[in-house]
Amino acid sequence: MIDLLITGATIVTVNPQREILEEAALAVDKGRIVALGAKQDVETRYPMAARRIEARGRxxxxxLINTHNHLFQTLLKGLGDDRVLSSWFAQMTAPxxxxxxEDDVHTAALLGCLEGIHSGTTTMFDYMxxxxxxxxxxxxxxxxxxxxIRGVVGRGMMDTGEEFGVPRGIQQDVKTIVADAQRLLETYHRPGGRMRIWLAPAALWSNSRGLLSAVRELASSYHTxxxxxxSETPFDRASTEKLHGLGEMDLLEGLSSWDLTS
Ligand SMILES: [Zn+2]
Structure with a gap:
């Protein structure tokens, strides 16, 4: 007997032929899909199931994979949504x-991930x-x-950008950021498992050249x-040019040749 048999559903297989099966069935045993196909075929193969779901019309x-999220902002939904991005950040989100x-962030992340799970998300990227x-x-x-939930948590970072609206209270120095990112990578990063740690400089106008270099070095050494x-808005381009004296793409391109000790 298998654990679960779902019958009558429309199944979006995402197989190489991108087949969508109507009136299909799916058999699950010990947490894995063991069969999927025409309802009659799967039922003949697995007539006995501990649990059966009739899923016609489903x-x-x-x-789904959510590739960009800031779960702490679950607590701030709807605030400042009439503002342009730079004002929304400087006057609402950052303050x-x-x-x-810790409790705020844990609760916000639980809520945000639950919302994702309810809409079919099984992998969540968070940019903290x-x-x-x-x-x-x-x-x-x-x-x-x-x-x-399967998680990819980006260890966010900002070490400058006060003139663009980054409060001192959420900036850290390069040494602190690098040490904490290493700690997180060593504690939680499991590429074959459910949790990965990435590096997430918030924006080019809120990170110094030294920090961006350190990020590149760290990502290379941990293969993450x-x-x-x-370039979310013109503000990003203008602020990056003001801070670094370079356009965003030129700056990123130049990253590969920067002196990592600078
Ligand atoms: Zn974002």
Whole structure:
């Protein structure tokens, strides 16, 4: 007897032929899909199941992947949504983020991940950039582990950008950021498992050249990924040019040739 048999559903297979099967069935045993296909074929092969779901009119599809999220902002939904991005960040999100506690972040991440799970998301990328106090990224990891969702947590970072609206209270120095990113990578990063740690400089106008170089070095040595906001609005381009004296793409391209000790 298998654990679960779902019958009558429309199944979006995402196989190489991109087949969509109507009136199909799916058999699950010990947490794995053991058969999928025409209802009659699967039922003949697995006539006995501990649980059976009649799913006519419903759709089965592979888990969705959310590739960009700031789970702490689940607590700030709807605030400042009439503002352009730079004003929304400088006047609402960043000042609010200064007050975040571990409990806030854990609760926000639980809620945000639950919302994702309810809409079919099985992998969540979170971009945790404000660090007014230590261990806030750990709170996101903990929430994902509590729920069992597959997680990619970007250790966000900002070490400058006051003139563009980044409060001092959510900036950290390069040494602190690098040490914490290493700690997170060594504690939680499991490429074959459910949790990965990436590096996530918030934007080019909120990170110094020295920090961006350190990120590149760290990502190479841990074979992990980088996520960064680039060219979301004209403000990003103008601020990056003001801080670094270069356009965003030129700056990123030049990253590969920077002196890593500078
Ligand atoms: Zn974002």
């Amino acid at each position: 759709i089965i599809f592979p888990g 609010s983020a200064v007050h975040l506690t 950039y404000p660090h007014p106090r230590p261990f806030l990224t750990d709170a996101v990891v903990r929430a994902m582990q509590d729920l069992g 990924g980088i996520s960064i906001h680039v």
